[in-house]
Amino acid sequence: MSLRQGDMTRILVLNPNSSQDVTASMDAALELVRTPGGPEIVCETLEEGPAGIETQEHVESVVLPLVRHFESHPADAYVIGCFSDPGLALARENLKKPVFGIAESAFHMASGLGRRFGIVAIKKGSIPRHMRNIRALGLTDRLAGDRPLEIGVTEMLQTERVLARIVEVGTELRDIDGADVLILGCASMGGYRGEIERRLGLPVVDPTQAAAMRAINHLTLGYRQAA
Numbered sequence: 001m002s003l004r005q006g007d008m009t010r011i012l013v014l015n016p017n018s019s020q021d022v023t024a025s026m027d028a029a030l031e032l033v034r035t036p037g038g039p040e041i042v043c044e045t046l047e048e049g050p051a052g053i054e055t056q057e058h059v060e061s062v063v064l065p066l067v068r069h070f071e072s073h074p075a076d077a078y079v080i081g082c083f084s085d086p087g088l089a090l091a092r093e094n095l096k097k098p099v100f101g102i103a104e105s106a107f108h109m110a111s112g113l114g115r116r117f118g119i120v121a122i123k124k125g126s127i128p129r130h131m132r133n134i135r136a137l138g139l140t141d142r143l144a145g146d147r148p149l150e151i152g153v154t155e156m157l158q159t160e161r162v163l164a165r166i167v168e169v170g171t172e173l174r175d176i177d178g179a180d181v182l183i184l185g186c187a188s189m190g191g192y193r194g195e196i197e198r199r200l201g202l203p204v205v206d207p208t209q210a211a212a213m214r215a216i217n218h219l220t221l222g223y224r225q226a227a
Contacts, residue, residue: 009039011215012075013208015187016062016082017049021157022188026081026208029190033212039076039219041212044069052153053082054123063087067094077215081187081208083122084129098218098225102187102207103130107139109210110181113203116144118179120169122156122186124148130185145177146185156188163192170200181205 013030015023027043034041048065050058059082066087070078077098080088085101092099110117121127127146134143147169149162156162166189173179183205184193190206197204217223 009077009219010075011039011041011077011079011212011219012070012073013041013043013079013081013212014046014066014069015043015049016046016066016080016086017051017053017058017153018045018047019051019154019188020045022052022153023081025156025188025191029193029206029208030212033209033216039216042075043081044073053084053086054153055125056129059084059086059129063090067091070095070099076219079208079211079215081211083185083187083207084126085133092225096225098215098223100211100214102211103133103185104137105211105214106183106205106207107134107137107142108214110183110203110205111139111142113205114179114181116142116177116179117181117183117205118144118170118173118177119146119183119185120166120173120189121146121148122153123150126185144179145173147172147177153186153188156186162189163195166192166196167199170196170202170204174200174202183207 023045049062079100083103085103088101149165181203187208193204193206
């Protein structure tokens, strides 16, 4: 059944790390997609998660707690607020509701905005996880490059330092790698999107916004999760 005006629908966006600052950053970025009469979009924090998800061990450690959190907090759609998309397959299997990873959502959105996308990664160690995801989605030919900031998740609110570094890396992705769309490779970067677009002259995809919009579209059009 599609979303009707007056229906109370809820999208739960979960930050799988324990940083309340990251959750607040995601919540602020999602103001752009909240509309009167639209679904309620709620951001929550996985309190038992690591301070930042920066390694494969971090990713694996939050899979079961993340899915258990979703199972105990009913919603009409779910968003995993981490660019490694931890637990995406298990959540889809267990919940039987629409579940969206922010990386998967960003890759699909960027593919519709230009010819080749570049990813602004947080650290070099995250790039292999991005590559596995991109290969699984069949989007390898659409990738221009993936370059790291070498700034940790919990440092993302150091505004001037982070913005300058994103612009530096984004310029390399544009001018050296040939990217015509940029993807912000962390859930906590959304607040920088507008300024980066102004400085670099390219479309910039915030993955959390991209996933929330996919969730809204699915609810509005009445799509069901495949069995």
